[in-house]
Amino acid sequence: MTILYVVLGTLFGFVLSRSGAADYDFIQGMFLFTNFQLYGIIGTAVVLTAPGLWLIKRRGRTLLGRHCSVELKPSHRGTVVGGLIFGIGWSMAGMCPGPILVNIGEGKLYAVAALAGALVGTGLLGELYPRLQQPLKMPALAVGPGEG
């Protein structure tokens, strides 16, 4: 299965790279309303993923017959606050999380600084979560050993 994830990730990265989704100017163009490309990409992806998702969920099984279900994300104040903060970062770097990695692959050297920032930011959230949990009404942490 590991190979499958690498292959799907590679295809995803290639498409992000070639579509403009990992290009600083395209992201600024989206937020300046001077470039339609990213709206077209995200819109098309959602319009085509929605019916496919519905069919897969109705079937309830993966291709190989295993149980298939979608885990839903929680809703809390952090959804809005975090979204706004992420938006600022997306604009500044001209990259969202996937394109950070794609840009590193492409050889855009400044993307390494963005990745370092993103990992430190993630670490910071993990450290502060217990303190943010109550004011932002976020769910308790489900701590477990996991299988990985």
Add this chain to the structure above:
Amino acid sequence: MILNQLPPLHWLAAGAAIAAITLALLFVANRRLGISTGFEDVCSFVLPQPYFRRAAVVQGRQWRVPFLCGLVLGGFLSAALGGGWHPTWALGMFDRVIGWGVAGKVVWMFAGGLFIGFGTRLAGGCTSGHGIFGLSNFEWPSLIATVSFMGGGLVTTQLIYRVFFT
């Protein structure tokens, strides 16, 4: 134009390809597309906080880490097969309008990354998990998150390129 002055894929083709990959992840492997959670997976290798010991994080490593590596490889192949892989500091309109050198860009990008890492994990997802998967699955929190990060980005870019640096 994107890297190496290539013309970009048509948005319909790119959107369709992203939909196909998203659906393949779920249909073949029962995985919900989401990239920013991968930052937690990477952090979980070195950070001891309970936040990084959650089952969802530790179990996710086995698929998200290879997927993230694929993203880097995809970017590399895109460059190598399309005009060649040339490491660069060039940054489009940032260079033309703001014009900071390498040190300025490193600080700027690190700061942007901080907002991305902290914000996506606080919101529980990014453009992929909320914007593509969540919206396609008609999830209310994903709509709220998407409106929030589009709003945050819009205001920031408008301020940078229409107010502070014109």
